[in-house]
Amino acid sequence: xxxxxxxxxxxxxxxxxETGVGVVRLRADGHVxxxxxxxxxxxxxxxRFGGVVPEVASRAHLEAMVPTVRRxxxxxxxxxxxxxxxxxxxxxxxxxxxxxxxxxxxAYATAWNVPLYGVNHLSAHVAVDTxxxxxxxxxxxxxxxxxxxxxxxxxADLAGPINQLGATIDxxxxxxxxxxxxxxxxxxxxxxxxxxxxxxxxxxxxAFPRGLTGPRDPTYDFSFSGLKTAVAxxxxxAEREGRSVSVPDVAASFQEAVVDVLTAKTxxxxxxxxxxQLIIGGGVAANSRLRSMAEQRCASAGITLRVPRPKxxxxxxxMVAALGAHLLAARVDPSSLDIPADPGLHVTEIVMP
Amino acid sequence: xxxxxxxxxxxAVTTGLVQLDAVAGPRTLAERVTVNARAHGELLTPHVQAVxxxxxxxxxxxxxxxxxxxPGPFTGLRVGLVTAAALGHALDRPVYPVATPDAIAxxxxxxxxxxxxxxxxxxARRREVYWARYDTTGARVDGPNVERPADLAARLAGxxxxxxxxxxxxxxxxxxxxxxxxxxxxxxxxLVGAAAEALLSHARPxxxxxxxxxxxxxxxxxxxxxxxQA
Ligand SMILES: [Zn+2]
Numbered sequence: 323x324x325x326x327x328x329x330x331x332x333x334x335x336x337x338x339x340e341t342g343v344g345v346v347r348l349r350a351d352g353h354v355x356x357x358x359x360x361x362x363x364x365x366x367x368x369x370r371f372g373g374v375v376p377e378v379a380s381r382a383h384l385e386a387m388v389p390t391v392r393r394x395x396x397x398x399x400x401x402x403x404x405x406x407x408x409x410x411x412x413x414x415x416x417x418x419x420x421x422x423x424x425x426x427x428x429a430y431a432t433a434w435n436v437p438l439y440g441v442n443h444l445s446a447h448v449a450v451d452t453x454x455x456x457x458x459x460x461x462x463x464x465x466x467x468x469x470x471x472x473x474x475x476x477x478a479d480l481a482g483p484i485n486q487l488g489a490t491i492d493x494x495x496x497x498x499x500x501x502x503x504x505x506x507x508x509x510x511x512x513x514x515x516x517x518x519x520x521x522x523x524x525x526x527x528x529a530f531p532r533g534l535t536g537p538r539d540p541t542y543d544f545s546f547s548g549l550k551t552a553v554a555x556x557x558x559x560a561e562r563e564g565r566s567v568s569v570p571d572v573a574a575s576f577q578e579a580v581v582d583v584l585t586a587k588t589x590x591x592x593x594x595x596x597x598x599q600l601i602i603g604g605g606v607a608a609n610s611r612l613r614s615m616a617e618q619r620c621a622s623a624g625i626t627l628r629v630p631r632p633k634x635x636x637x638x639x640x641m642v643a644a645l646g647a648h649l650l651a652a653r654v655d656p657s658s659l660d661i662p663a664d665p666g667l668h669v670t671e672i673v674m675p
Numbered sequence: 676x677x678x679x680x681x682x683x684x685x686x687a688v689t690t691g692l693v694q695l696d697a698v699a700g701p702r703t704l705a706e707r708v709t710v711n712a713r714a715h716g717e718l719l720t721p722h723v724q725a726v727x728x729x730x731x732x733x734x735x736x737x738x739x740x741x742x743x744x745x746p747g748p749f750t751g752l753r754v755g756l757v758t759a760a761a762l763g764h765a766l767d768r769p770v771y772p773v774a775t776p777d778a779i780a781x782x783x784x785x786x787x788x789x790x791x792x793x794x795x796x797x798x799a800r801r802r803e804v805y806w807a808r809y810d811t812t813g814a815r816v817d818g819p820n821v822e823r824p825a826d827l828a829a830r831l832a833g834x835x836x837x838x839x840x841x842x843x844x845x846x847x848x849x850x851x852x853x854x855x856x857x858x859x860x861x862x863x864x865x866l867v868g869a870a871a872e873a874l875l876s877h878a879r880p881x882x883x884x885x886x887x888x889x890x891x892x893x894x895x896x897x898x899x900x901x902x903x904q905a
Contacts, residue, residue, distance in 0.1 A: 371893050377891035377892060377893065380753060381753075381885075381887070383753075383757075384756060384757050387757055387760065388760045388763075388764045391761070391764065422754075422757050424716060425716055425719065425720070425757045425758050425761075426757045426758070426761040429720060429757070429765065430761050432720055432724065433734055433765030434765055659724065660717045660721045662717050
């Protein structure tokens, strides 16, 4: 450990539409300090398409990569000779987008002659919490909810394997927010708009279905596709019958259904597994109703809730750097320089060999 | 000067270390060229390491980087450009972009000096080709463009060009009706040769902008689809 104290790790993230570069420093006691977290987003270029266009995202990553690395190093105040390892998201994510980050990370690691860690994006979402709340005291559950993923994970150790308890069987939670927002005439990305509009609405106005909560359904898996369809049917029926549609009521009732299922299944998993720490990450973690319901349900179940600040919840390079620092501290073998970008990288694979 | 050359605009993953001399021109010290359209991301950096090891040179000894800027089918093209850009930043060395067909043409004209007009044709996938035309001195006078081979063949009637190079010319030889010569892909020496003037004069490099020649496939959503029966 002593040789690694003060080690600086640069992290690169390009799995979706954010070009993220973070810089962290490892302390002797295992704490990881955030030095820089620079993000260039192409989200505006995707807005008119109603979703992320992979080729548009990949082009933007290529343009933004080196300028974002330069900015992150300047903000962190580190010189090339200060960097001790480079970490990069190797998957899961969009193939062409991942490839840009992986190729850049290999080049930096080669030029600086430092180890490369090709890491799992989901593990990085979990690891980022340590930048804000310090080392994990023990096993934790992690609920990762974004436009690309909805997973319930059990994490014993950030540098070790992750056990996936459940995941969405169809749409990701954030994707459901985007689709329902479009249905209601709200802009992309839908999450923040639904959250805002829902504050004016009644969450109990419409009883939308809670997916996969029947007695025979998989306990920890999620499904949001049926809910999205139910919202569409309800809006169409109202229009057909000439009833006025209260957008705040629909938004609030939809959001309530999503958040109810997410938190109920997560708290149940914590009880079942005897785990008393919960980390929520991903872009949907910024949702105010998810935060408030999770706080309430965790409090009554005796679970400590850890939600990083919104900027660390969305995709960023700091999370990748943080995971890289934990891998370095645990002396995990670095990745080979011939690793591919793996769009389907399984959550159990934390770092590519 | 010692130049690292990279190109991933074609199915070949091309890397080489080239010594560039003002009088003698480029001399290749080591090269790795692997034809595998699906492995640019995996192979490029190991190739860079292999040529460094073979030439017994450290990356820090490299004076400049030259990179093919395409045109090339999207994904692979970016691997070379982002690798070159990151190496240039990390090593604090200039990176010179070269149009990939210029690198291919350079080799043809060096071999035979001045000669007949030349068409460089590479595979653009989706049943299209990228092409560029060079005059008798080796100067590019048309392109690069992207087109269906049959449309390019129709244009040839109005041109004096009577020879073609590049893998696209091989693939569509029957459509284009031109004799096809080597090379199929750009070489490190061709890349450095095409950038020699800029390299030797220490010119300020142009932007590392990929030549995509196509717009991204993306459609704006239309009206909402109904989910219930009307
Ligand atoms: Zn994510």
